[in-house]
Amino acid sequence: MEISRRRLLSAMSAMSVASATSATSVLSAAGLMAVVPAGPASAVAGAEGRARLVANTVAVFAGTAESNARPETAAKLAAMERTARANLKAMDDAREGELFAGLVLGTDEANLNTAYRRLYEIALATRAPGLPADLYGSTTVQRRALDGLAWLHERHYGDQSKGYYGNWFHWEIGISQHISKTLVLLADAVSAHRPALLPTYVASMDAYLRNGTDGDVDLDSRFHTGANLADITTNRILQGALLGEPGEARIRKALTDQLTVFATIDPYRLEHGVTDGHYADGSFIQHSSVAYTGSYGKGLLTRVVQTLKILDGTGFAHGEELVPTVYGWVRNGFAPLIFEGWMMEIVKGRAVSRPDSGYTDVATVVEAVVDLSSLASGPTATALKSYVKHVRTASRAPLDPARFVSPVSVVRYADILDDTAVPPADLNPAARSVAFNAMDRTVHRRPGYAFALARSSDRVSKYEYMNGENLMPWFQGDGAYYLYLSGQDQSRAYGVDHYTTVSPYGLAGVTAPVEQRRTVPELYGKPYYDNPGHPLGFTPSSESQNKYVYFPRGTNRFSGGAVLGAYGAAGMVQSSDVAYRDRALLPDDFVVHRAATATKSWFLFDDEIVVLAADVGDAAGRAVTTTVDARTAAPDDRISLTGALRDGRPWTGPGTADLHWLRYANTTEGTAVGYVFLDTPKVRVTLDEVTRSRRVVRTANPDAPVTRSVLGVTVDGTAGARPARLAYALVPNAGEAGLRAHRHGPLKVLANSRRLQAVTHTGLGLTAANAFTGGRHEAGGLRVHGPASVLVQRGGHRGGTVHGGTVRVAVSDPTMDRDTVTVLLRGRSLRGSAGDPQVRVDRVPGGTRIEVDTHHAYGRSFTVTLTE
Template sequence: MEITRRRLLSALSAAGLLAVVPAAPAGAAAAAGDTARLLANTVALFAGTEASNARPETAAKLAAVEKTARANLKAMDDAGEGELFAGLVLGTDEANLNTAYRRLYETALVTRTPGAPADLYGDAAVQRRVIDALVWLHERYYGDQSKGYYGNWFHWEIGISQHISRTLVLLADQVRAQRPELIATYLASMDAYLRNGKNGDVDLDSRFHTGANLADITTNRILQGAVMAEGGDARIGKALTDQLTVFVTVDPYDLRHGVTDGHYADGSFIQHGSVAYTGSYGKGLLTRVVQTLLILAGTGYAHGEELVPTVYGWVRDGFAPLIFEGWMMEIVKGRAVARTDSGYTDVAVVVEAVVDLSSLASGAAATALKSYVKHIGATSRTPLDPSRFVSPLSIVRHADIAADASVPPADLNPAARSVAFNAMDKTVHRRPGYAFALARSSDRISKYEYMNGENLLPWFQGEGAHYLYLAGQDQTQAYGVDYFTTVSPYGLAGVTAPVEQRRTVPELYGKPYYDNPGHPLHFTSSSESQNTYVYFPRGTNGWSGGAVLGAYGAAGLVQSSDVAYRDREILPADFVVYRGATATKSWFLLDDEIVVLAADVGDAAGRAVTTAVDARIAAPDDRITLTGARRGGRPWTGPGTAALRWLRYVNATRHTAVGYVFLDTPPVRVALDRVTRSRRVVRTANPDTAVTRAVLGVTVDGPAGAEPASLAYALVPNATEEQLRAHRHGRPLAVLSNTARLQAVTHRGLGLTAANSFTRGRHETGDLRVEGPASVLVRREGRGGARGTTTVAVSDPTMARDTVTLLLRGRTLRTVAADPGIRVTPARGGTRIEVDTHHAYGRSFTVTLRG
């Protein structure tokens, strides 16, 4: 094999995976034995074994495999002239060709699935039909390289190759006996279609061969190597070496091959260079690497046990914070938010990977993973359906975990947790009764993702849009595709948007992308210009981030127009750009409240703007009530516009409530509308299904030409009227500053002060002075804070500063504990704290003081 110790140590040292040294098989006999084991592992993974398939838990899976295969065989029987499957037109639609190959894999699968009916399992005639169909497809629609590679590159380089490779593995012996030349023929074609690679192989410098895409391609090539007559060992070795690069934690200051895709130290996951994508591509990567570890188990190609801790870290730090009661949060799904699959479906994919990972782990890690599987099963509002797992072996493992009384259900999250995913501009704040998810963006991270007619109305999804998940609620009734279908894209919760009417990409250009290959920027369907300006544009301001202190957090964002508006002078004349509104915003994340401050809210072009304090959906027949109090104290019931002190929204049918405390806010418009739209408005491939929802909108309107405004309010999850009435001016919350330079609040009950400074220079608030820009939290505990413990957390949200300095006024404090890079010194009037933030990439630094 071509994997050397030096090569692997060099590739993996950044992730600390120094022990991952695949052992080369010693000689041809050993290599053949390893290949045979790899093939057997792969068949078992997808088809199950005699033992697994005899278990009653796999019966539904086996029935589904049989049903799918019989439907495919009937479609082949009913095919007309020029068709392989009835009604599936080939030759111009690469998605149909991908479907044809997938159906052949599904049909081959049943013939290798123990427990399938006798007329299918091991049936030579069915296997012969699949092999003949492979020959037919290659001769007519796949083998001619000059006619192939139309449409979406993914199908040609990944999807079709995946189905072919798996089919060849399932029928390896039969293909070798009946059409021995077919394997080499297909391998040559699959290599030829790897056009974003190099010489028919992976190119780690290609922007197409990163993250989840790289894992898919390399797993395909591992399977291909296993069926090769000769030279397969080298292919497997090269593919594994390439795949091992996805295990390396991305260091933004030392990029390998210029790649920003992958997992970051703070738990973030990025795909497409700048899209937060844990909930879509991230789960795909997790699935693929775990499957690869399983198919390589017991061979000389890898020592997977050394890789398991890294993958466990992804689950604990990257996935678990984003999963709430079995639901994957919207902030990390990119264009997939517009698909009809729910967040529960997303998490089921993660659960299968975690189940399989637990079988590879040992000790405390294995127990923690199994406990997490049980926790998700116990808290999910939609029961998990293991029969939809890919592998029958996974179904059996899941059943064994569920039946193991020695494994208690346990979350990988502490009950109270605040997480700053600053590398991907996202924030998650969790408490036992709710989870709050915030989508930010910057000149580093995209505002949204649109592609292939998916997520047609995306413009403000990274502009501070938030999602408040309430415990005990079926989240399909609160978020998912129906939220984006029925809530106006200009009125997404938390968003400040100009009052205007934008058009979707297909409406603008008559196709799912902007086409202008002759322009110097060369716009084609998958060009870098398309990515930059159409598919996932970034913002133009670098201030986006926040700090975490224990279970509390602060986050902020300076809203900006995207790069298309900035670069409008160099773009084609018919390319449509949109200008954004202005706003400087902070979110201070406490126990019972999420405090939101907004300053400089307006529009440089003089347009009217709206700020959505919140937007929530409910079933049309749910019993909704709105109560509140005006500033003068008189009761208020909506809908309508009023100067409110507080507002409470109750869905009695779902037993949920949200409160809003208006600390310093102009009159609020409260609307409760019945909205009916087709799910196709957000994704062209969605069924034309009309959905009706009762949509709450709590909005602050800014008229055209008005001076920039400021807003201050708090979201109170699960609020009672007593809680809301208890909020008085300055108690327990007080706004210390709300300008475009400095935003700060204090909570007397918690002894907590939190501040975001957005500009250079000194910023003073109370007994805190900050040399901005920075994000800071200060908590004083014990003896009223006078001589007790003071804990401080500091972050650089711009990710561009070498040092952040602050002064705590009052008596001089001494250091009890401090993160590396913090210097504490006495200063006139207080205690000076200097934090080395060079190359910290938004990480929080914490120091504990006493005085």
């Protein structure tokens, strides 16, 4: 279910002036979770609801007697016990001025956050049924945790004039999260032994919410959006539950604020200027312009599902209306990005440099899906449970439920796996092509592989760097792509070790100038650019820091594509970022980078991904390289490289050659990928063993060497040479015979220039084109009034889904600026038999004209079926 932000805020506005009855009905009619209004009749229910909310929260994090008695939770409980005992020992070993041995406080806010987390972990053990009696229910241990809270407040937290150094997130979200949960877990002990601790801490937490208004959420604040807003409001819900009747207003206000994260972002009618959140096409944005489903997105999913669980039966809200919305996030936003239990790199922002793998990311999503299934009913519940089973079955890495947050979730997960009435089933169809145009990402899936593409534009960031994470990100949004092969351990092919051992200039799909760039810490001696006296005001979390350092956008408009059934086309004009554009406005010591030039298309079929590149060069005269692919493998994997030259002779090994095709096979993993060079200059092939420290991509990573076998398939350009063009196809799971057969089709390049790129696939009866500039563009019986992205499929094909005499057409506007796009199909006149209402079909001399209303479509594809 899609909820518009305008519809949601209109309902909230009506609620503010409505009676108790009408307020509930307004929100329910809008399809939103109804925040039950306060009133005299709800006073008793409010007290009971607060108690239920506290009890639910304890159950979520500590488990219940029933859940913790199950054998499946034994590993989870053992981990809780080990952690609590280690933290208690660190308290025992602490010296003067320390709360935990060796944890230095007073200058490092991350250490203060760690101290609060450790107190939460101790408190958690005292509320987890099934743990030994010296922990579970121990008032002695609970008092030690409370004493620790008091100690930290007195020395390091209570004086706001000394606090709030370093990362704002710790002060406004992370620390408050640990404190709020600890106070909930120890609510009875607080009341009995330290009643002043609760109001004291709540007042301090409000004081640290400096990016809000008067210690509360500010929906106009750029810090209070998306996953961050969900975290802040959940913290305030817990605080309100502890404060008694005066806390009810806090609960209701927090719920009303949190409702905004469920609204589908309408980019043409932004509320509070917020671009963070879920879009109609399944995209998720955080930090204003970063594609972030795989990090902040999973954090938001986790938090809202937890909130629905802690509100269950409290009377403060009716959350069942939101389950279809969250299910839509999972089905259309998360599932396309998860391949065989691995979260794709293209939606992780700076988190790509962290040692946690894509399998770990997906385990977090699975826990949320498990819990969401318990809140759903009917076919939705079954689909969610089936997806959980599918991920378990498809993943190459075992999912460890002991890492779930909740013991109750561990039990639910076990019950789903044991339920023979629930079959494993993916939420993705076997063949799926998804244009996440709102976040400049494309995913193309087939049995046996998935292809993921990262684009950028003046709407979406080229990359994200922050806090010493993702130190060499410069080209990650310049058409970098990732080809995931079925059956392989993705952690050996991708993940942090991929970025560690593959050159940042040599990521697959990237056209980069031949130069050496320095990281932000190398340039400025700290993890950010510091110049508060400049008119742009560069400080760690300033808007200028975000715009020019942390996640700069591109300057191009054309980035997008169309989808026709399970086929797709995508295109992008590569650009420099906003820092290079605005270099005259920036300080003299601020380093900017100029991008190479390239106009690129990706045409997504069944067995091939065709890549065209034109205007490949550099206006500054530098040499450039374009990487066809970069693949990593474990150093002991057996790698085979075979190929043929364009004149038919066998390829004899690594080096530069005029290749017709190349095949890379990892015989240890049982995977292979082929490359067919349709119209490409000489190709340089390298296969090297590379050893580097993970610290080259993230300063906080362990300084331990990582070794990978690295394949590089590259086309080199000469400094000052005329712009070049390339045309090649990636062929997943290719055999040598199939690669040789491509000499006779089925792929044909129809056009490859900076104005128009087009190909046809004769076996599929499919023509795809990207027109990058205005005016008329002709290719393969197709006239496109650009800019536009178009796919046309004529007649039957081997898949059997299109019948003779039928033509299907898909059209989109990748600039997101146009009101109409017009396409002419030459040949016999056709009539429209089915399609989107935004499409108009007219018979004209010489063919059929299709006019598409793309006004405010934000890159959406419109389709029509034509018949004779």
